[in-house]
Amino acid sequence: MSLILAAISLAGHIALLLWGTHMVQTGVQRAFGPSLRSFLNRALSNRIKAFFAGLGVTAILQSSTATGLMASGFAASGLVRLVPALAVMLGANVGTTLIVQVLSFDVAAASPALILVGVIMFRRANNPQVHDLGRVFIGLGFMLLALHQLLDALTAYSATHAFEVALAAIASAPMISLLLAAALTWAAHSSVAVVLLIMTLSAKGLVDPYQAFALGLGANLGTAINPVIEGQSGSDLSAKRLPIGNLLTRIIGITIVFAGLPQIASWMTAIDGDGARVVANFHTAFNLVVAIVVMPFLTPLSNLLVRLLPERLDEGDPGQPRYLDPSAKETPVVALQAAAREVLRLVDTFGEMLQGTKEALNSTDRRALSVLRQKDNILDRLNLAIKQYLTSIDPDELSEGDRRRLNEILLFSTGLEHAGDVLDQNVLPHLAKRLRRGIKFSREDEGELGQLLARLSTNLRTAAALFMSQDERVARLLTDEKIVFRRAEREGTDQHFKRMREGDLNAAETSSLHLDLLRDFKQINSHLIAATAYPILEQYGELMQSRMKPAPVGARNAGEN
Known part of the structure; x- marks a missing residue:
C-alpha cells in the first residue's frame, strides 16, 4: 500500500510540474504569440539573425516545439528558405535551456509570491495581456512548488526497495534510460519539465552524472520528435524538411556525445559538483556545441533534405494553387x-x-x-x-x-x-x-x-x-x-x-x-x-477625392483673403 501511495505522490508532483510548464507556455503564447510570430518571420533573412531570433523566441515561449512548428509553417509555405529556418531550430534548442539554468538555483521560496501575483493579475485585470501574464506567473509558481515537493518526496522514498530497483535499472542500461527519457519528453511535450525532473534526481544524489546525462540526451531527442509528428501532414514531404533536419542534427549530436559520455561526465563534474547545476550546464552545453558545429554545414544539410524530401503537390490540399502553371508565364x-x-x-x-x-x-x-x-x-x-x-x-x-x-x-x-x-x-x-x-x-x-x-x-x-x-x-x-x-x-x-x-x-x-x-x-x-x-x-473619373461637399464660393474667397 505504501508503494502505491508513494507512486501516486510522485506522479502528482510530476503532474504539477508539467501543468505549471504548460501554463507558462500557453500564457506567453496567448500574450505575445502573434507578435513573436511576426518577429520570427522578419528575422529569417540570414542564419545568424535566425539563430538568435529562435533563441529569443524560445526563451520567452519556453517551448522549442512551438518555435519549431512556427518555423516549419514558414518553411513549408515558402515564406523563408530552409537554411535560416534550420538556424532558427538551432537557436530554439539553446533557448529552451535558459529557464533550466534559472531554476537550477534554489528559488523555491519565490513560489508563493509568484502564485499570489499571478492570481491577482489573472482575476482582476481587464487587460487580456495582463490576464495571460498572470497565467505565466501562476505556472512559474507551480513549477517551483512542484520541484520543492519533488525533492521532499524523493528524500522520503529514496531508501525504499522499489525505488532502489528502479534506479539500478536506469544505471545498468543507459541506452534504455535515454529512450525512456525521450518517450517521456515526447509524451509530456516539454523537455524543460523532464530536464527539471532529472535535475531533481541528480540533486538528491539518486542518479550519478553519467546516468543524468544519458537521461538528458533522451530529453533532447524527445523534444525533436514532436515537430516531426505534429507538423503539417499530407503527401507533400517537403513540409517535413525542417523538423526532420532538426531531428537529424540531434541524433548525430546525441550519438557522438553518448559515445564519450563517461569522459564528459568527469569533465563536467570537475567544473561544478552541484547535482542540479551540472545537469543544467550539460543540457546547455550540448545544445550550444551542436549549434556551433552544425551552423557552417546548414547549406549542404538543406540540399540533402531537398533531395530526400522532394516537393509533391497534394491535390486534396485546398491551400495549394491549382491553376498557376509555371510554363504559362x-x-x-x-x-x-x-x-x-x-x-x-x-x-x-x-x-x-x-x-x-x-x-x-x-x-x-x-x-x-x-x-x-x-x-x-x-x-x-x-x-x-x-x-x-x-x-x-x-x-x-x-x-x-x-x-x-x-x-x-x-x-x-x-x-x-x-x-x-x-x-x-x-x-x-x-x-x-x-x-x-x-x-x-x-x-x-x-x-x-x-x-x-x-x-x-x-x-x-x-x-x-x-x-x-x-x-x-x-x-x-x-x-x-x-x-x-x-x-x-x-x-x-x-x-x-x-x-x-x-x-x-x-x-x-x-x-x-x-x-x-x-x-x-x-x-x-x-x-x-x-x-x-x-x-x-x-x-472613369467617377471617384471623388473627398466625401465633403465643396465649400461655398463666398466662403472660399473669404478664406483666401
Whole structure:
C-alpha cells in the first residue's frame, strides 16, 4: 500500500510540474504569440539573425516545439528558405535551456509570491495581456512548488526497495534510460519539465552524472520528435524538411556525445559538483556545441533534405494553387487568366468563412472557430502563391493592358486577404470572447448580424463578378453598399448608448460586442469595395477625392483673403 501511495505522490508532483510548464507556455503564447510570430518571420533573412531570433523566441515561449512548428509553417509555405529556418531550430534548442539554468538555483521560496501575483493579475485585470501574464506567473509558481515537493518526496522514498530497483535499472542500461527519457519528453511535450525532473534526481544524489546525462540526451531527442509528428501532414514531404533536419542534427549530436559520455561526465563534474547545476550546464552545453558545429554545414544539410524530401503537390490540399502553371508565364495573357482563375478560389474560400461566421454567431462549438482560422491560412497561402507567380512574370513581356490587369489581380487578391485577416484577427476573437463569457445575442441582434453577413456574401459575389467584367455600373452598385454598413454602425452605436443609459449592464455588454462586430463587418465590406470598385470608378473619373461637399464660393474667397 505504501508503494502505491508513494507512486501516486510522485506522479502528482510530476503532474504539477508539467501543468505549471504548460501554463507558462500557453500564457506567453496567448500574450505575445502573434507578435513573436511576426518577429520570427522578419528575422529569417540570414542564419545568424535566425539563430538568435529562435533563441529569443524560445526563451520567452519556453517551448522549442512551438518555435519549431512556427518555423516549419514558414518553411513549408515558402515564406523563408530552409537554411535560416534550420538556424532558427538551432537557436530554439539553446533557448529552451535558459529557464533550466534559472531554476537550477534554489528559488523555491519565490513560489508563493509568484502564485499570489499571478492570481491577482489573472482575476482582476481587464487587460487580456495582463490576464495571460498572470497565467505565466501562476505556472512559474507551480513549477517551483512542484520541484520543492519533488525533492521532499524523493528524500522520503529514496531508501525504499522499489525505488532502489528502479534506479539500478536506469544505471545498468543507459541506452534504455535515454529512450525512456525521450518517450517521456515526447509524451509530456516539454523537455524543460523532464530536464527539471532529472535535475531533481541528480540533486538528491539518486542518479550519478553519467546516468543524468544519458537521461538528458533522451530529453533532447524527445523534444525533436514532436515537430516531426505534429507538423503539417499530407503527401507533400517537403513540409517535413525542417523538423526532420532538426531531428537529424540531434541524433548525430546525441550519438557522438553518448559515445564519450563517461569522459564528459568527469569533465563536467570537475567544473561544478552541484547535482542540479551540472545537469543544467550539460543540457546547455550540448545544445550550444551542436549549434556551433552544425551552423557552417546548414547549406549542404538543406540540399540533402531537398533531395530526400522532394516537393509533391497534394491535390486534396485546398491551400495549394491549382491553376498557376509555371510554363504559362512565357505567354503573359494566359498566365494572367490562370491567376484570375486562382483568385476565384480565394472568393470561394472567403465565402465559406462568411457562412461559417454566420453559423458561429450563437453557436457553442469552439471547434468551428478553429476551422475558420484554418480557412484564413488557406487564404494566406493562396494569396502568397498568386503574388509570387505574378511578380515572377517578366515585366518586359507585358503590354500596358497586361500590366493594368496584373495590378487588378494583385489588388483584389490582397483585398481578399486583408478581409480575411479582419475576420481572423477581429471577428473570431470577439466570438471567442462571447463563448468565454457565456454571452448570447438576442434574437434581434443575431438577426441583424446575420443579415449583414448575408449582405457581405452577396457583395463578395458582386465583387467577383466586377473583377471579371470591370463594368462601371456594377462598380457603382457595389460602392453604394457602403451606405448600408455605415447606417448599421450608426444605429448600433445609438442602441448601445441607450442600453447603457437604461442601466442594463448585461445588454450593454452584448451591444458592445455587437457594435464591435458591426465595425468589423463594415471594414470587411470596405476592403471588398476598395479592391474592386474604386479602381474602376477612378479609371472613369467617377471617384471623388473627398466625401465633403465643396465649400461655398463666398466662403472660399473669404478664406483666401
